[in-house]
Amino acid sequence: MSPREDIVFVVDDDFRLREALQELLTSAEMNVVTFGSAVEYLEYAKPDLPACLVLDVDLPDINGLDLQTQLASDIHPPIVFITGHGDVPSSVRALKGGAVDFLMKPFSEADLLGAIEVAIARDSEARQRRCEVDVLRQRFSSLTPREREVLPLVVSGLLNKQAAMELGISEVTLQIHRGKIMHKMEAQSLAELVRMAGTLSIPLAHSRR
Amino acid sequence: MTVSRDRQPTALSPHHGDDEARHVVESIPGLAWSARQDGTPEVVNSRLHEFTGRDIDEQERGGRGPTVWWVQVLHADDVAPWVEAWSHAEQGGAPWEIEHRLRRSDGTYRWFRTAAHPARGPDGQVSRWYGMGIDVDDLKRGRDELRAPDDDPCPSDESLTQFLDALPAIVWRATPDGEPNFSNQRATSYSGGTLADLQNRQWQKDFVHRDDVAMVARAWTHALETQTPFDVASRHRGADGSYRWFHTRAEPLRDGSGRIVHWYGIDVDIDESKRVEDALRVTQAKLSRASEIATVAELAASIAHEISQPLAALVANAHASLRWMSTEPPNLERAQLTAERIIRDGNAAAEVVSRIRALFKRTDSTRALLNVNEVIAEVGRLIADEASRRNIGIGIDLEDGLPPTMGDRVQMQQVIANLARNGIDAMEAIDNSWRVLWIRSRRDGENGLLIEISDEGTGLEDMERAFEPFFTTKENGMGMGLAICRWIVEAHQGRLWATKNVPQGTTFSFTLPAAFRDAS
Numbered sequence: 001m002s003p004r005e006d007i008v009f010v011v012d013d014d015f016r017l018r019e020a021l022q023e024l025l026t027s028a029e030m031n032v033v034t035f036g037s038a039v040e041y042l043e044y045a046k047p048d049l050p051a052c053l054v055l056d057v058d059l060p061d062i063n064g065l066d067l068q069t070q071l072a073s074d075i076h077p078p079i080v081f082i083t084g085h086g087d088v089p090s091s092v093r094a095l096k097g098g099a100v101d102f103l104m105k106p107f108s109e110a111d112l113l114g115a116i117e118v119a120i121a122r123d124s125e126a127r128q129r130r131c132e133v134d135v136l137r138q139r140f141s142s143l144t145p146r147e148r149e150v151l152p153l154v155v156s157g158l159l160n161k162q163a164a165m166e167l168g169i170s171e172v173t174l175q176i177h178r179g180k181i182m183h184k185m186e187a188q189s190l191a192e193l194v195r196m197a198g199t200l201s202i203p204l205a206h207s208r209r
Numbered sequence: 210m211t212v213s214r215d216r217q218p219t220a221l222s223p224h225h226g227d228d229e230a231r232h233v234v235e236s237i238p239g240l241a242w243s244a245r246q247d248g249t250p251e252v253v254n255s256r257l258h259e260f261t262g263r264d265i266d267e268q269e270r271g272g273r274g275p276t277v278w279w280v281q282v283l284h285a286d287d288v289a290p291w292v293e294a295w296s297h298a299e300q301g302g303a304p305w306e307i308e309h310r311l312r313r314s315d316g317t318y319r320w321f322r323t324a325a326h327p328a329r330g331p332d333g334q335v336s337r338w339y340g341m342g343i344d345v346d347d348l349k350r351g352r353d354e355l356r357a358p359d360d361d362p363c364p365s366d367e368s369l370t371q372f373l374d375a376l377p378a379i380v381w382r383a384t385p386d387g388e389p390n391f392s393n394q395r396a397t398s399y400s401g402g403t404l405a406d407l408q409n410r411q412w413q414k415d416f417v418h419r420d421d422v423a424m425v426a427r428a429w430t431h432a433l434e435t436q437t438p439f440d441v442a443s444r445h446r447g448a449d450g451s452y453r454w455f456h457t458r459a460e461p462l463r464d465g466s467g468r469i470v471h472w473y474g475i476d477v478d479i480d481e482s483k484r485v486e487d488a489l490r491v492t493q494a495k496l497s498r499a500s501e502i503a504t505v506a507e508l509a510a511s512i513a514h515e516i517s518q519p520l521a522a523l524v525a526n527a528h529a530s531l532r533w534m535s536t537e538p539p540n541l542e543r544a545q546l547t548a549e550r551i552i553r554d555g556n557a558a559a560e561v562v563s564r565i566r567a568l569f570k571r572t573d574s575t576r577a578l579l580n581v582n583e584v585i586a587e588v589g590r591l592i593a594d595e596a597s598r599r600n601i602g603i604g605i606d607l608e609d610g611l612p613p614t615m616g617d618r619v620q621m622q623q624v625i626a627n628l629a630r631n632g633i634d635a636m637e638a639i640d641n642s643w644r645v646l647w648i649r650s651r652r653d654g655e656n657g658l659l660i661e662i663s664d665e666g667t668g669l670e671d672m673e674r675a676f677e678p679f680f681t682t683k684e685n686g687m688g689m690g691l692a693i694c695r696w697i698v699e700a701h702q703g704r705l706w707a708t709k710n711v712p713q714g715t716t717f718s719f720t721l722p723a724a725f726r727d728a729s
Contacts, residue, residue, distance in 0.1 A: 015516050016554055020525035023547050027540075058514070082521070084514035107522035109528035125582035 006120045007031040007049045009077065011041045011064075012039035012056040016192075017105075022055065029114055038062045050127055051077035052100075054112075057090060058083065065090060068097045075130070080117035108206060136200050139185045148183070150177040152188070155197040156204040221599040234442040237401050240311075240321065240342040246335050248295045250278050250588075257342070262314025284310035284318050294325075302327050302335040307344065319346040361393065379455070379476035387433045401448025418444035418452050424712045425457075436461055436469060454483035515561045523554035578724055579616045579659055582607045585648050588625045592633070602645040603629070609657055611650060612723035616701050624694045624705075628662040628717045631690065635666025635715065658721045672707045672715075694719075 008030050010021045016129040018034040035041040038061050043051075048057075053076065057064040068079055081094045081102045092100040100122065101115035143151065153163040164174040187193035197204075234241050239258035244250045253265050257565035260280040280288055294305045304326045310318040325340035371495050374394035382391040389407045397403055400416050409415070417425050421443035432439035438460040444452040446466075459474030514562040526547045588603050596603050629646060636644045643664050643707035653659035669675050676691045698705040698719045 014520060014522065016522040016550070017525065020522040020529065020547075020550060020554070023529035023543070023550070024525045024532070027529045027536070027543070084517040084521075105517040106524040107521065109525070112525075181496065 004029060005049060006124070007033065007047060008054060008116055008120075009033040009041060009044075009046070009051060009056065010054045011038060011059065012054075012082065013037065013058070014056075017056075024109065024112075024117070030116070030166060031063055037068050048122040050120050052116045052123065053077045053079045054082060055079050056082055057094075057132050058085065060140075065093055065097070068094065068099065072097065075126075078122045079180075080112070080115040080119055082112075086187045133199055136185070140200055142184050143181060147177050147181050150174065151171050151181055151193075151197065152204060154178055154181070155194045155202065228680055240323075242340050244325075244338040244340065246337065247299065248279075248338065251337070254564070260313055261311065282312050283313065286310075287618065289392070298325065298327070298338070304328070311342070319344055320349040321345060322449060338479055378478070379473045381476070383459070383472040383474065384459075385431060385433075385471065387472065389704050399447055400445065416446050418446065420444075422701075427526045427712075430465050431473075432459065437470075439474070442483070445476065453478055453480040455479060455620060512561075519554045519557035519561065523551050526550040526554060560568070576615050576617055578613045579618055579621060580611070581621070581660060581721065582611060584618060584621045585625060585650060585660070588622055588629060589648060591622075592626060592629050596629075596633050596646065599633060600643055601636055602643065603635050604645045604647040606647060606649040608649075608651050612725065614658055614701070614721040616721065619698075620697045622700075624697050624719070625660065625662065627694050628692045631717070632662055632664030632666055635668070636664050638667045639665075639713075653720050656723045658723060660721070661718045663710060663714065663716040665710065666711055668709060669707055669715050672709070675707060676705070 008020060008025050010025075010032060011019050012021070012034070018036065022034050033044065034097055035044065038059050055064045055067065059067070062070075062083060064083075071079075079094070079097075079099045081091075081099050082105055083102070084092070084105045087102070094102045099109070100119040102117065103111055103159050127129075149167060150163065153166055158166065160171050160174050160178070162172040167174070181187075182193060185193060185196055187196060219669050227432055234252075234254045235256075236721045237254075240260060242250050242257055244453050250265055258264065263278075265278065269575055279291055281431070287307075290307055291309055294358045294630070295309045297303070298305050304324065306322065306324040312318055313323050320344035320494075322345045323342035325338050326340060327335040328337045330336040362567060370373045370393075376393065376395070379396045379399060380393040381389050381396060388409070389404065389412065392404055392407065395619065401414065406412075413422050413426050413429075425441055425443045429439055431437075438461075439457065442454060442456045445455045446452050450453045455476040457474060457476045459472050461469040464470050464472050469644055497638070500560045530547035530551065531546045532545060533540040567685060571657040585605060585607060589603050593603050624650065630650060647663040649661045649663070651659045651661070669670065676695045695705045699723070701721055703719050703721040708718065710716055
């Protein structure tokens, strides 16, 4: 195992290419796991690491592009397509579907490694983002129902007085809720709380007045 | 009103007065007369007198006799039947009736139907004849036109002729043996020729387009021989020398016994629609050329894919090998392993290339003495079922006693089966009617054999291009079949070529050398 904290999955039905890519990526100090089919890849228990999927378009069990479509709804590593048939519609479809690159066989080392690095960087970022969201969700889940009602009003920019009137409570009570929210969400400022609400996709509440 | 009368007045009726009887005779709408027993007229009413313009007295100058007066007013062709009717009447005294023409005072003739009855005396002997002629001219002419006698080249009625001429088509009639003997005005105005110019099959030579004449002549002969409807499209030359497409249909009219009386035909100008059709066909031909290119592109793509696979591995291994050598310290073991894989992948790519080459060239040929007729019969059995499912019969016509040839049996089967399948595909592409694919064998000169596979299919546009690799007109074809067939035949010192069939289809012919000079 290379010291790198990432992994490359290769799915291609040609064993010679699997061997060659295993060898090439290993020599480039990457962690590689190869698969002969889409099913093998899907059944594999993947380590929790930034990853890249190098995917052959012409697989025996499923077309690589169709696999991409199936994966789209789940969290999955960015895809670098490799193909022996390079047709424009396929490449357009692949890239529109979010693929990092669409490489024609035989491809150059630089193109492949470059695409893999981009993919892994993208996955790292995504993982980071997912991680942040997870933390915020955890903090949000610690809020009381009343605090969850107060949060959207506060981040919408309503004055305490307005927010209190909206909920039919006293301004003092609202200020207590607001302090608890800031504490539980670990927000240092209102601006940070607003950003967190955006990350959690909390809809803004507008005053009815 | 005048009544011409005999010098001896005649009692017309015992019950009425003379005037009353005379009034009836003068008023009836017919030519009334009475005659003596021998037919000599005694009294004619004034209508008869006025019609003929002849007085009955004139018979005296012509001489007496039953027909003398009548002969002067009857149409020459009707005298004989008239005389015959009288002679029968004189002998038996039976009433008679006859249709005949009478000459009017202005010299024209009109048809009459005349009936005569005898009056008998107390002794039972005929004493006198009473007759009346009714004008049936209009009736009779109408009937004759409907009858349209065979020897009459043209319907006599003016309105019918006008009707035929006004039809927006060429209308014609031909004798049972196919000679045109009537055509409407449009035929002559279009072609600029007369009916006589069209006869003796001249219409085929002079008015049908050179490229269509053989087909038309054959179809017409076929229709006449089989007595089945004729239906062709062909180009007809107009008076200005230009050609237009016509759709010609003809059907026989038969008499009660089923014998053909006449052929009736119609030629409809379809030039406009034909041009549209042709334009469509050109477009389709272009489209099919486009699909040929697509097929070649597809084949090229699949070859590219086959080769790209080992090449991709080869390139990746080469890079890996370099990396293992450039690590610090170099990992020579893995560098060597990847270098070995480079060789392996290079060989795999070479293998793909030789597989593709094998499409063009078979090397495992085993030659033996072959009876071509046996090979044809085998292939015929192999493809008969498939052909029959596709509504195509396999006709096999083999010349006996052909010398053997030296060849590869499997390859020969492939050639014949491939050519036969091509023919079947080409015929199926036209329509679903029953067609026959012919496979024939013949002697070709002293030392050769000729095998022909002949279809009535869609035909080839370019007889030579068909043999080029990757040339195909089929949706699923690789375009390699004919190229391989030609290669096999040439490897057997033979030749393979294609010729156009008339009216349609293609014959693929190939020669093979006889294994040895035939002893006979």
